[in-house]
Amino acid sequence: MSVLTASGVTVSVLTASVLTVSGHDVTMSAESGPETDAPRTDQARADRQPGFAAAQDRIESFEPQPPNWLKPARNRVIALPGGLLIWKFAVAVVGAAIVALGIVLVPLPGPGWAIVFLGLAVWATEFAWAQRTLGWARGILKSWTDWALRQSLFVRGLLALVGLAFLAGLALFGYWTFVR
Numbered sequence: 658m659s660v661l662t663a664s665g666v667t668v669s670v671l672t673a674s675v676l677t678v679s680g681h682d683v684t685m686s687a688e689s690g691p692e693t694d695a696p697r698t699d700q701a702r703a704d705r706q707p708g709f710a711a712a713q714d715r716i717e718s719f720e721p722q723p724p725n726w727l728k729p730a731r732n733r734v735i736a737l738p739g740g741l742l743i744w745k746f747a748v749a750v751v752g753a754a755i756v757a758l759g760i761v762l763v764p765l766p767g768p769g770w771a772i773v774f775l776g777l778a779v780w781a782t783e784f785a786w787a788q789r790t791l792g793w794a795r796g797i798l799k800s801w802t803d804w805a806l807r808q809s810l811f812v813r814g815l816l817a818l819v820g821l822a823f824l825a826g827l828a829l830f831g832y833w834t835f836v837r
Contacts, residue, residue: 719785727782745783752780752787766828 723731734740734747759772774794780787805816 719788721783723782748779748783752776755779764827765831766824 721731731744734744737743753776755776756773757776759769759774759776761769762772763769774791777787777791777794781791805813808816
């Protein structure tokens with residue numbers, strides 16, 4: 658039996674197929690992988706966070722949702738040998754180009770952030786992480802908009818003036834940096 662202790666975790670090798678990690682026995686078998694008496698992490702997390710199980714189901718059942726006009730082209734490409742990889746690579750490159758353009762345009766007056774979110778929407782047609790990020794960004798935007806609409810007319814006017822002053826400052830900075 659060998660024992661290793663690091664950062665409060667004790668690992669003991671009892672036999673070639675049984676391992677003890679911090680008091681929990683883990684049995685390894687070639688057919689089924691590790692089996693443990695420790696609570697499953699996802700289940701423990703689902704017990705603490707009620708929405709976690711539903712979110713985990715959405716992640717595991719992610720189905721790409723390209724727009725209807727793009728579905729025939731996607732299906733033709735995917736039918737090719739290695740087509741799914743080609744399609745995902747193309748979506749990644751196009752989305753990255755749009756996001757990069759948006760990031761370049763963010764400090765300038767204009768729709769910089771809208772272009773960044775457009776690139777994220779392109780990625781979200783194929784990638785679950787982008788779909789989650791886009792959902793998070795939409796939630797933040799909705800909560801900000803709801804908060805702003807609950808404010809008095811005076812506060813909304815101040816918010817508009819601050820936004821206009823910020824855009825004017827960016828325009829002046831751009832003028833003095835690039836034109837003058």
